[in-house]
Amino acid sequence: MSDLLTVSGLTVRYGTALALDRLTLTVARDELFVLLGGSGSGKTTLLRAIAGFVRPSLGRILLDDVDLTGLPPHRRPVNMMFQSYALFPHMTVAANIAFGLRRRGVSRVDIRRRVEAMLALVRLEGFGDRRPEALSGGQQQRVALARSLAPSPRLLLLDEPLSALDQALRRDTRAELVRLRRSLGISFVLVTHDQDEALGVADRIGVMRDGRMAQVGTPVELYESPADRFVAGFLGAANILPCVVDGCSVALPSLGVAVRSARPGVAGPGLLGLRAERLRIGEQGLVNQVVGVVAESAYAGDALSVLVRLADGSVLRVNRSLTDGLGAAAVESGVTVRVGWQPEACMLLPE
Template structure:
């Protein structure tokens, strides 16, 4: 967000639950979405994120708990009376109306005057960079342009909160990446609260001020993107956002502000930073991102903590990064990512090479669940 001053909650879920028959889609969720922020609900299909959004929009009613907006309980308020608007995944444009007609539809429903509607439509066309295309039909537009029309229609009524349901799912990868920056810049310019539902981790990380990671109808963690990535609250969160190496270990003690751990993967043991280290004997998991590991072709001079020996099983090259799959003793593997900062490598690592992967104590996150 642009400033660090505390903001009041705009939308609030208090102990909200929703069931469909015997299936609990949302389970006792408590969550605040702040005024003016770009908030993301992130999780796999069936985790409850879309149901939570539909509860806010008024398309579903909670079986328990309270949903409020701006301090007003929304119970019994129909969707068209709520100060929110929703942009659907399918865009749901009217094929018989041109671009201007689609944008103006909701304004006409509200009884706005003709001159006011025309002015608002032109304002929205300029906002989404579609000036001059008002007379085109949806089938004469590209996928990215249709998405912008749907966005303009959703914003035309000037809602206090815009709800985005997988808004970029229909776009190709390159267009999705371009659209993310445009959407983020648009939200910052308007200052409107945006709530996006997505299963795409990159999308959530690049757009949102804060992310709620959902699992089986409940919230696992709510935090800014960098905190969720660098300090996940659980193995589930660590694994859902990007690649991660997980090592099971047992706490054996502390040493100089570091926690000492014993694990089968590393004969010399592990050392990690953990301000709130659990007591000795506790089983934990060390989470280490692939890009925070170092790969060497020469063995360490002596047995060193956080150093694992293995053999390169596979290499994935993506241009800017190379990912090495390293087979450890037994059936386990780990991943090490290296930035391809130079065009030339003196000693390239190839499949079958014996290597040593290591990481610094502050690169690991100690997880208890």
């Protein structure tokens, strides 16, 4: 798969604040690439720089090997869907979708055909004569998406497109985005701070921190093999324990025990990462085990989140699946338990 977008050495400053720091990134053709990061990580600044709304002080932005860095937004074959949707309240749905086409001088006949095609694409046939105020949040989101897609951009940028929707609607709309991207065959770059959203839609994810890429990879690569403590903690619930690595043997000095990893790590001091859902309480036959006391537990519908305090004062979070109901999964605070896991659950990270 060849690259559509290449960002190299991009630096953006707001006064003395460094928003992007020599950032490099590639996005392939027909790829849904997700920029994931916390507030202030630089993900929206990067999106706006690609769209042309922010001018970098250093670096280049190439689309199909054409340098876009100095071009204004209207001259880039790129469209951006904003977090607020920014629909025109005085216009109908059809007029909102047609807005960009009119500015490009497209004929009325072609505009009508394109608007009808876009309404069908986002499953809003028959809504063309309505105003935005008469639509639900999910419907407004789809109108904004249709307007962004109407001019047939080669790259679509989406800034937190699902943030205004409730949880159930977010889930449905995530599936719609994946369907649309596949049916259209164009590349999407989507910004979010929601890890579940990123894992659910992305072909690849770029985790951002302090204006740089902390790690880029597929959802499986990032979740199973995080590059460091930051990525492990940002993408999923990860317990982190200090350790000393010697091949597949992992000593936990503060607990006075050694455990086994399925994969060897870099010899010396490091960190052991353990996903909360891969730990078990009270199960027999697990290779690795430590003892602790239940500090508290919280019911979350599909899982029970249990905090177990170890002898050195550190705490392990264990997520117990409730596929068979609460029943045997319930544990009382103050009870001494064994927490176990298999060697395949060990993630060995740099110190």
